[in-house]
Amino acid sequence: MAVGRSVPVRDAEARVRGTIPYLADLRLPGMLVAKIVRSPFPHARIRHLDPRPAMGIPGVVAVLTAHDFDRPGAPRLFYGVDRKDQPIVARDRVRYMGEPVAAIAAETPEAAEEAARAIEVEYEEQPAVFDPVEAMQPGAPLVHEDCPNNIFLHTRLRHGDLEAGFAAADLIVEETYTTPPASHAALEPHGVIAWWEGGHLTLWSTTQAPFVIQETLAEIFGLPRESVRVIVPPLGGGYGGKGYVRLEPIAAALAWKVHGRPVRLILDRFEEFVTLTRHTACIHIRTGVRRDGTLTARQVEVYWGAGAYADITPRLLRSAGLVRVVGPYRIPAVHVDAYGVYTHLPPAGPFRGTMSFEGAWAYESHMDTIAHRLGMDPLELRRKNILRPGDRFCTGEVIDEAFFLECLEAAAQRLGWGQPYEKGEGTRRRGRGLAIMMKSTLPRSRSECRLILRADGMLELHTGTVEMGQGAHTALAQIAAAEMGLPLERIEVIGPDTARVPYDATTSASRSTSMMGAAVQKAAARLKEEIRQRATPLLEANPDEIIIQAGRAWLQGRPEIGLPWEEILRRHGLEALEAHGVFETQGGLDPETGQGIASPHWHQGAGACEIEVDTETGKIRILRYCAAAYAGQVVNPALAELQNQGNVVFGLGQAMMEQIVFDQGQPANANLSDYPIPSLRDLPNELISLLLESPEGSIHGLGEMTLPPVAPAIANALFDAIGVRIRDLPITPEKVWRALHGDEADL
C-alpha cells in the first residue's frame, strides 16, 4: 500500500543536489530585471513624480507609474480579492512605508538600481496611525478617505444569551491580549517572471494560489481567463505569505509596457518585510465561569490591524477571524465581534496558523488565568469544558470528529502532567504549561484534478496543488497509487500550471492533502470505470465481474484471464484514458450571526511543555515540548512528523522572538540579523511529536495544528514557574525581566 508509508519526497535527489528549479533559477531569453521604487513614508501625498530622468539611463527599457493605467486598452490600477482598494502603484497617496510608487524594467540590475534612484518623487508627509485600536478612535488619521474610523469590516457571531450566561457565572474574568506584526521569512523571497506575447500573459510565480492570480490578472487586464497562464515552480517555503495576489500585478503591468520580453522581479529581504506581514491583533476576551469550572459565557472583541489594504482580510473575517478566536469549548453563550481595521503599515495576510495563532494566544492564556483564579488545575478546567463528539460549537454546527481532549491528554501525559517534578530554585525556576487549539479549514472551496493513464502504463496526476516543502505532491501521488493499486514509480505529478491542470482554490489552510486527496480518490474511481468499460468487450464478460486493480483488469475468481491496462489501451487504439475528480465543500456562516458551517472538518492540536526561566536575565529555556495533533488517516508518517516538528519550531519563533518593530511606521529590524528566526540553538532540549491516528478518520493536513498552542503553552508554563503573566507577544527575555522587576508585574 502506498498510503501509510514513509516514502521520501518525489524529487528528493534534486533537492539534495541543489538542482531543484526555484523561480530564481529560471532563465528566459531576453529576460529583463525589474526594480520597484518604494515610498519612504508611511503616509504621504505624492505631490510630484517625474520618471523621465530614469528613462534616459542606458539599459532602462520601461518605467511604470500610475499614469500608465485606467486608459483605453490599459490595465486597471486598483485591485483586491475583496475590496478593490489597492493600486498596483500608488497614484496620489502612499499609505505604508515601502508601497510601490513606480517600477523599472532594465537590461541589468545595475541599470535598474540607477534608474530607481533617478526617479524624482516629491512627497508631503501626512499624519499616520499604526495601531488598530488607535486607528478606530474618532479623529484618527484616515487611511482611506471613504472608510470612516478605518474599520472596513465588522463581523459578528451570536450564539446563546450572553447576559444570562454572565448572570449565571460566579466569576467573570476579562483580559486583553495582543500580537505584533511578524514576517513569514520564507528563505526564498517572492518572485515573478511575467511575459506578454501577443494578447497573452504568462506568469511564473512563487504563489500558493495560481488560480486566484489568473482570475485577478484577467480582471486587471480585461482578458478572458484563458489568456492568462500561471505556472508555479517548487516554492522555497510559503507559510501563507505567498497566498493570494502579491507581486504579480506590478510585474505583469511592467511586462505589458515592455511587451515581448520577459521581466523578472525578485524581492530582497528588506522588501519581504514590507510586502506582507502577520496581522497586528488586539483581543479582548471576557469569560463567565461557575465555581466548579463550568464556562457559562464568553465575549470576544478582536481588532485585526490589516495594514493599508484589505487584501484577503475581509474573507478571513467572515469566518476564520470569528471562529478561530473562541476555543474548542462548550459554552452556552458566545458573542464575537471582529473588526478589520486599516492602519499605515504594510498589508497583513495569511500566516501559518492564520488567526488561530492569535486566537489561541488569547483564549488559552485566558483559560489559565481562569484556572488560577478558581484554584483549579488547568488541565481539569479544560477537560470539564472541552468539545466532545456530538457537541455543538458556537456556530451551531455539531462537531463529530472531536479529539481535542485526546490531543491535550496525550501531550499532558507525555510531559508527565500532574506528577511531581523539580521546580528549580534560586534564579532558575521551572514551570509547566499546556494549551489546545481548534482551527477551521476553508468552507466552500473546490479542488479538481485529472488522472491520465498513458499507453506506456504511466499515470499522470494533474493538480493545481503547490509544492512548497510540505510534501503535498508526494502525499497526493501516494493517494493516487493506493487508489489505483500502482507502484509509486508509475505516478507522475504535473502542475501547477493553469494551462494544463484543472481548477484548485488555493494551497492554504492545510487543505491540500485532504481536499485534493479526496479529488484524487474520486478521479481514481472514475478512471477505473473508464478502464472497466474498455476491458469489458475484450474480456467478453459482464462489467461487474471485472476487477480493476494494480495495473490489470481480470475476471473475478479467474486472475489468469485478464489484461494489463496498457494492453487494453493499445487494443482500443487509445493513447490515453483520462478521468476528472472534483471535491467541493459546502458551508459558510451567516454574515449577521456567524451561524452555519464554518469548516468541513476541524484541525486539532495541543502542546504541553516544561520550561526553565532564569530570573536574572528573563531568558527561557524549553526543556521539553510535547506536540500532539489529531492526524486522522496518515498518508506519509515521516512527512507528517516533519510537519509537526516544523510547527513547533516555527511556533517558538512566533512565541519568543519574532516581531517586526515599526517605529513611526518605519520597520526598524527588517533583516534576518535584527529579526532573528529560530536556529538550532533555539530548539527545546527535547521535542516530542505525537500524532493521533484513526484509520477510519479523514485525511488531515498537518502543517499548522500544533503551531498555535506553542505560545500560550510557554506563557502558561512561565506563569506556573514565576507567577508572571505575559499578554503581549513575543515573550522576550526583556519582557519577562520587566514583569519580574516592576513595570508590568501582575497577579
Added chain:
Amino acid sequence: MAMKQTFELRVNGRIHRVEAAPDRRLLEVLREDLGLGSVREGCGIGMCGACTVLLDGRPVSSCLLLISQVHHQEIVTVEGLGGHGTLHPVQQAFIEHFAFQCAYCTPGFILSAVALLEREPDPDEQVLLEYLSGNLCRCGSYLNILKAVRAAAQGRKPPSS
C-alpha cells in the same frame, strides 16, 4: 561601477575564468555567471547560510565575499559533491532522514555538515551545534537534519570490532 577584471576561480575542481568587477559578490558569480543554482540567497547579510560554499574546505557565506577575495582559491558547491548517479553520504543521509521540506536551505546545511565531518569525524552535540547553527531552516526541519548528520558521522566510522 568598478572596472571589470579577469579572475580565475577553481570551482568544483574546474578552473573558470570570469570577467567581473572586483566588487561583484561571489554569490552572484556562482549563480549568474556559472549557473550554480544550489547557491541561494536568503538574507544577503551572512545570517541564514543558504549561500554557503566551501572555500578551501571552510564553510563561508558567499553573499559576504567579493570575487576579488577568492581569486585562485578552491571553491566547492553542492553540485561538486557526489558524482553521476552517486550521492555524497551526507546527501544520502539527508534523504534517508527526511532532513528537509522546501529544501531551500539544504545545500547550505549539507556543505556545513561536510566541512564538519572533514574536521571532526566524531562530533559531539556541542560541535554539531557550532557547525550547523549558522544555517537556518525556516521550515523547521532541524531535528531531522541533526539525525542525518549524526548518521553520516556514524557511517564514516570504521566498523567497530
